[in-house]
Amino acid sequence: MIVNQASASESTKDKWKESLDILSAASLEIETLATEYTSHAIELAMEAAQKGARKFIAVGGDGTIHEVMTGLLRFSDQEGVNLGEFTLAVLPYGTGNDWIRTAGIPADMTESAKCIIKGNTAKEDVVRLSFDNGVYCMANIGGIGLDADICYNTNCLKKKGYKGEFLYKMVAPFSIFTKVRRKASIEIDGEQVYSGSIFTIVLGNGLYRGGGLRQTQEGGRWDDGLMEVSIQKGVNHIKALSQMMHIFTGDFAVLDGIITRRCKKMIVKPLDRRADRVEADGEIPGTLPLTVEVTGQQINIIVP
Numbered sequence: 001m002i003v004n005q006a007s008a009s010e011s012t013k014d015k016w017k018e019s020l021d022i023l024s025a026a027s028l029e030i031e032t033l034a035t036e037y038t039s040h041a042i043e044l045a046m047e048a049a050q051k052g053a054r055k056f057i058a059v060g061g062d063g064t065i066h067e068v069m070t071g072l073l074r075f076s077d078q079e080g081v082n083l084g085e086f087t088l089a090v091l092p093y094g095t096g097n098d099w100i101r102t103a104g105i106p107a108d109m110t111e112s113a114k115c116i117i118k119g120n121t122a123k124e125d126v127v128r129l130s131f132d133n134g135v136y137c138m139a140n141i142g143g144i145g146l147d148a149d150i151c152y153n154t155n156c157l158k159k160k161g162y163k164g165e166f167l168y169k170m171v172a173p174f175s176i177f178t179k180v181r182r183k184a185s186i187e188i189d190g191e192q193v194y195s196g197s198i199f200t201i202v203l204g205n206g207l208y209r210g211g212g213l214r215q216t217q218e219g220g221r222w223d224d225g226l227m228e229v230s231i232q233k234g235v236n237h238i239k240a241l242s243q244m245m246h247i248f249t250g251d252f253a254v255l256d257g258i259i260t261r262r263c264k265k266m267i268v269k270p271l272d273r274r275a276d277r278v279e280a281d282g283e284i285p286g287t288l289p290l291t292v293e294v295t296g297q298q299i300n301i302i303v304p
Contacts, residue, residue, distance in 0.1 A: 045071025061094015197234025
């Protein structure tokens with residue numbers, strides 16, 4: 001059990017032991033490891049996997065899941081161990097908790113603990129993000145440009161002590177009207193699909209972001225060997241706001257001018273001197289250039 005005590009604006013710190021008591025009462029033998037700094041869960045997951053652990057519980061939000069899965073992906077790359085050997089469960093002590101929405105895991109801690117006790121599993125595709133400075137896993141969703149700026153600005157406010165799900169929705173308008181539109185080239189499954197200025201590129205392994213919002217096309221699954229991509233070109237700020245309002249109605253991906261694809265691999269290269277940020281599961285692992293690909297491996301996940 002890898003515990004991010006700082007998740008949900010540090011409210012996890014005093015609560016997670018209640019879930020541990022429920023699991024222990026069901027005769028589950030659990031070793032707990034607590035994170036002490038950003039990206040520590042990546043290191044802890046790698047070290048535990050190296051010692052032979054194959055069943056993990058991520059205690060925290062989407063960022064914690066992202067870090068645990070990144071650690072397992074790096075271990076897999078390093079040791080050649082297939083990620084199908086691993087099982088991941090989640091106790092959703094986060095803010096947005098979007099990963100659990102696709103998995104169908106209840107947000108109630110007692111009920112999510114019961115899911116772990118039952119032990120039902122499903123499969124999730126493993127998606128690799130490759131930067132010049134390293135490899136990360138996209139457990140749920142990702143974004144380039146505006147989506148990354150929103151996450152960056154939201155995280156800055158969290159570090160200053162601001163809390164709550166409203167942060168994402170509050171920061172979004174500010175990020176839209178301050179967005180600098182930068183140019184990039186986008187190649188998807190070997191096809192050059194766009195070259196020019198972009199406002200945002202949305203990546204989806206899971207379905208939801210920002211507390212249950214949708215920006216990718218309907219029908220996607222995270223066990224079908226494909227990821228979803230929605231590309232918003234470099235429109236003006238007013239049109240960008242108008243289009244972004246459709247994330248609340250779920251039809252953003254079908255708007256005129258939005259490029260959508262289901263694919264296995266995407267390569268995005270910056271065409272400006274300053275490159276756009278990239279976000280994955282609410283974290284900012286780097287900037288362009290970026291290669292995103294469905295690895296062909298699947299990890300076992302605990303579901304109801």
